[in-house]
Amino acid sequence: MKAVVYKGPRDVVVNNVPDAKIEKPTDVLVKITTTNICGSDLHMYEGRTSVEKGKIFGHENLGVVIEAGTAVERVKVGDRVCLPFNISCGYCENCERGLTGFCLTANPGNAGAAYGYAGMGPYNGGQAELLRVPYADFNCLVLPPGAEEKENDYVMLSDIFPTGYHATRLAGLQPGDSVVIYGAGPVGLMAAMSARIQGASKIMVVDTHKDRLALAEKIGAIPIDDTDQSGVDQILTHTDGHGADCGCECVGYQCCNRAGHEVPNLTMNNLVASVKATGGIGVVGVFMPEDPGAVDELAKKGQLAFNFGEFFTKGQRIGTGQCNVKLYNRNLAKLIAAGKANPSMIVSHELPLDQAADGYANFDARKDGWTKVVLKPGK
Numbered sequence: 001m002k003a004v005v006y007k008g009p010r011d012v013v014v015n016n017v018p019d020a021k022i023e024k025p026t027d028v029l030v031k032i033t034t035t036n037i038c039g040s041d042l043h044m045y046e047g048r049t050s051v052e053k054g055k056i057f058g059h060e061n062l063g064v065v066i067e068a069g070t071a072v073e074r075v076k077v078g079d080r081v082c083l084p085f086n087i088s089c090g091y092c093e094n095c096e097r098g099l100t101g102f103c104l105t106a107n108p109g110n111a112g113a114a115y116g117y118a119g120m121g122p123y124n125g126g127q128a129e130l131l132r133v134p135y136a137d138f139n140c141l142v143l144p145p146g147a148e149e150k151e152n153d154y155v156m157l158s159d160i161f162p163t164g165y166h167a168t169r170l171a172g173l174q175p176g177d178s179v180v181i182y183g184a185g186p187v188g189l190m191a192a193m194s195a196r197i198q199g200a201s202k203i204m205v206v207d208t209h210k211d212r213l214a215l216a217e218k219i220g221a222i223p224i225d226d227t228d229q230s231g232v233d234q235i236l237t238h239t240d241g242h243g244a245d246c247g248c249e250c251v252g253y254q255c256c257n258r259a260g261h262e263v264p265n266l267t268m269n270n271l272v273a274s275v276k277a278t279g280g281i282g283v284v285g286v287f288m289p290e291d292p293g294a295v296d297e298l299a300k301k302g303q304l305a306f307n308f309g310e311f312f313t314k315g316q317r318i319g320t321g322q323c324n325v326k327l328y329n330r331n332l333a334k335l336i337a338a339g340k341a342n343p344s345m346i347v348s349h350e351l352p353l354d355q356a357a358d359g360y361a362n363f364d365a366r367k368d369g370w371t372k373v374v375l376k377p378g379k
């Protein structure tokens, strides 16, 4: 089968590799029809992780079941399924509580498991023609009839739509709240859409990319361009000087403490400053235990200094971590089916799998107009 394979920093190729196959009776084999490039893939792509050469990337996957293991009962051959990026067993202590991003069976330890990701188990990704799906009865979200017409919407349920939603839940968003979101990438835009769905009164999205801010505006948010003027000051102006009721970090470590940022524009400090006293902050932007490219020694060890004193004085709360996709994906799917959510509005490029390297290079450069790339292995 063809698959997107990691060769080294900023070097991915589409190679012929051995076909994915069923390995355990609880697996299914999925023929991938849509698979996305994610901001999280860029951590590996840019060479900032320990990912091994030869790894097949791809954790945002959707396709059709073509074979089912002998122990699979619920999912059937022919079902169109969206796969949460978390691989989870469904029966460990964490999965039982809905914390499927921290499954203790699929990747023993604290990191959770995912398709095609550094440090998240031995699983290959779905930027390929075929994908092996473990614990299939638990993991597969079976999509409703007609889903093939809305694949670019449903595929967002594998990660970024639930992740954006998770950011707002970690932040404790309530109907009527104002919310500030740092980052107008795919995840930040999905946080904005999630805030709208939950009845936020004012949604403010901060970034420097005008094309991405325009999408935020389309979702109903106030775009805040902090290229020349402090984002924090603009948020305070929009919130009578008190700050937003809550805030979301949808940027991650790649933009903090890195060479080229002479004055690190730390999103955590900006959040503490632009969220009101007692407000909640949800961090879904990824911070890794190590960041070898960081400017200072502490950040190299994954230690991010932020204004903890101000955070404490303001009595704020913080929630962090990988999204537990299964907590949200079923209900978000119903919103898509009902025409009440259209996450595909952020898709800028639909490419055949063969053009994946181009997709990576342009999305990584955050080139104007390259907001979200979906790959179509069948085309």
Ligand code: NAD
Pocket: 038, 039, 040, 041, 043, 159, 160, 163, 182, 183, 184, 185, 186, 187, 188, 206, 207, 208, 209, 212, 250, 251, 252, 253, 254, 255, 265, 266, 267, 283, 284, 285, 286, 287, 321, 322, 323, 366
């Ligand atoms: P992305 O990296 O393209 O988006 C980040 C956006 O933040 C960009 O538009 C960039 O211009 C903007 N930005 C950079 N510095 C900023 C600053 N100081 N202030 C405001 N905005 C700034 O891609 P993405 O797919 O949206 O991913 C965002 C983050 O979310 C990544 O770290 C990714 O790994 C993470 N993520 C986490 C989860 C999870 O489960 N927690 C899931 C998916 C992605």
Ligand code: ZN
Pocket: 038, 039, 040, 041, 059, 060, 085, 159, 160
């Ligand atoms: Zn992702």
